[in-house]
Amino acid sequence: MLKKLMKYEWKAIWKVTLVINIFTALATLMGFFITHVIDLDNIPSSAKLVTILTVIFYYLTIAGVSLAMSLYIAIRFYRSLYTDEGYLMHTLPVTARQLVLSRLLVHSFCLLLTGTLVAFSIFVVLLPLLEQIFDGSAVSFSGLTFSTLIAALDIECRNNLHISPLLFVLFIAIAYVISAFCGILSIYCAIALGQSFRHRILGSVICYVAIYYLQQMISSIVTVPQVLKQLSEFNSVTYVFNLFFTISLLFLPIGILFYLVILYRIDKRLNLA
């Protein structure tokens, strides 16, 4: 039943996911053109406005797509389980766990896909600028290319973390998936808790803001010592590793807590209007 639920959820969401990712791809192409093809120091005055508008479009798109995807996921979860469509979903011979898991897996995939495209876009567009950013690092970044960057990562991982770069990337990917799961579960949890308010949508928004600030507060308390420690002996790879490790350790139990709250609200406190 889980597979069937996932199939229908995917059918319901894939078109919007595609549109959002097409926007990301278009913005990436434009950003790539600006940073790789055009000589930014010698732009003709007639082309300056177009260049500025393109850069603004790139930034807005990249900043907005993950937000748009998260918002769509929230709307989709609310509509499919708490509006008239909920009468269909909650009378299917499936468990609350299957209803939530099917959405979580499909929505996480969509959010991760968008997030990965955004990360790839930033990497591709900003690659020529990395040389300046990493200027002064232990590793020489002059004439930076993708292969030299991988080589640099290899050196940094082996020297500072004593692990292979593959393990480092794998760990970052796991942490990334955990944070996506946790982010989506916090949205679901807010919507599930918001149903106990008289105005259910407003209640969901209030719950989300409260959850978001609580999460930020906890993660700040946990990660600030890491940041302070890194200020004295900064090393980018170690910093990223430690930060992701701490956040993953923190997000895993929070995500599980959100999941249990959602299941409880659907299984024991469902009240469809």
Next chain:
Amino acid sequence: MSYLIEANALTKRYKTKPTPALDISSLQIPGGRIVGLLGPNGSGKTTFIKLVNGLLTPTSGQITVCGGRPGPESKAAISYLPDRLHLPGSLRICDLIKFFRDFYADFSTQRADSMLSALDIDPQARLRTLSKGAQEKIQLVLTMSRRAQLYILDEPIAGVDPAAREYVLQTILANYSDDATLLISTHLISEIENILDDVIFIRDGQILSYESAESIREREGKSLDAYFREVFAC
């Protein structure tokens, strides 16, 4: 004797109302009957139906359906027609048929196709492109295309024009199997009273009576509709 639906000390309160929307001390509905859940608007009919379907959680007491708490097992046995349009409008009718076939083992595609062709509705049409009346008929077709143990129809003829009411009742009777139980909620008694075996009268969330339709007619010497008007006179 085992009952299809059993409720004990069942109450449901909403935050917006001081009095309970439903307060049932005891109710048992056996299998193989056509039961009318009759009462005026706001009497608690839909609340009771939602509790049976697990769409609401009781404030106190318990309800069992097919021997257990409302859950996946009871939902597999119930074919439910809500009092509203609840199917995703973006789906084509043929996709909705696939959806029901995928989730309900007792769904008959053949039966659905035959009812759809009688209605002359294109299976490729998206639900939202159809009129409200046609959408309601599609919901009814999908509900009655199952071989369920229990059919629950919440106000199936409310808001339907007289010509369509006949179609709705014909569809229900033609596709309902004798061994199943049919629970119909309505306040339009005259239209359905001839098909009812038993009648539950409900007012202000409380069960006033639960007896056979025939015994009411014999005792009162009048139709169910006339008796309903007498009991629920304003």
